[in-house]
Amino acid sequence: MYMPLKPTKNLNLFRASSHWFTRRLNRRARFVTIDFLTLIALATFSGAARADTASVLRKYVGYTIIYAGEITGWRDENGKKGDAFEGCEFGRVLVIDYSKQVTCSGYGYQYGYHPTAVFLKKGGSLKMIVEGDEYDVY
Numbered sequence: 001m002y003m004p005l006k007p008t009k010n011l012n013l014f015r016a017s018s019h020w021f022t023r024r025l026n027r028r029a030r031f032v033t034i035d036f037l038t039l040i041a042l043a044t045f046s047g048a049a050r051a052d053t054a055s056v057l058r059k060y061v062g063y064t065i066i067y068a069g070e071i072t073g074w075r076d077e078n079g080k081k082g083d084a085f086e087g088c089e090f091g092r093v094l095v096i097d098y099s100k101q102v103t104c105s106g107y108g109y110q111y112g113y114h115p116t117a118v119f120l121k122k123g124g125s126l127k128m129i130v131e132g133d134e135y136d137v138y
Contacts, residue, residue, distance in 0.1 A: 060120060062122050063120040063121060063122045063127070064120065064121050064122070065118060065119070065120055066119050066120070066121045067096070067100075067118075067119040068116060068117065068118045068119065069096045069097040069100065069116070069117060070096065070097055070114045070115070070116055070117070071085040071094055071095070071096060071112075071114060071115055071116075071117050071130065072095050072096065072097060072098045072114055073094075073095040073098075074086065074092055074093065074094050074095065075092070075093045075095070076089065076091070076092050076093075077091045077092075083113075083114075084111065084112065084113045084114070085110065085111065085112045085113070085114070085115050085130065086109070086110075086111055087107075087108050087109035087110045087111070087135075088104035088106055088107060088108050088135045088137070089104060089107055090104060090105060090106065090107060091103065091104065092104045094117075094128075094137070096117060102119070102126070102128065102137040102138065103137060103138055104135060104136075104137055105136045105137060105138050106135060106136045108133060108135055110130060110131065110133050112130065112131060115130050115131055116130070116131075117129065117130045118130075119137075126138055
């Protein structure tokens with residue numbers, strides 16, 4: 001049976017409209033492309049001035065990008081809240097995309113209004129990268 005090929009919207013790849021394997025492969029290709037572009041953006045806009053991409057990414061070998069989203073607020077253990085990112089304090093809960101949460105396990109100051117955070121995981125270690133700065137979270 002002949003199946004016409006049609007382009008997908010995201011990557012301009014062609015796929016058979018009813019072939020399961022091809023659809024699954026294209027779905028994976030989209031995620032790989034998004035992850036790769038996120039890593040390149042992370043390396044390009046990180047705090048390391050003029051460092052090449054490979055040297056910046058080298059310390060993240062073995063990590064997997066599990067999520068990327070906006071930090072839309074925070075809440076401390078004493079009830080204090082905010083809607084801009086003001087860094088991490090131990091125990092501070094960060095709200096991601098208005099619905100997800102992570103908790104800081106270290107300290108570091110940085111300010112940004114709804115900055116993008118990229119989450120990397122390797123084994124039991126979870127790291128959050130915000131504008132080139134790295135934070136340990138859980």
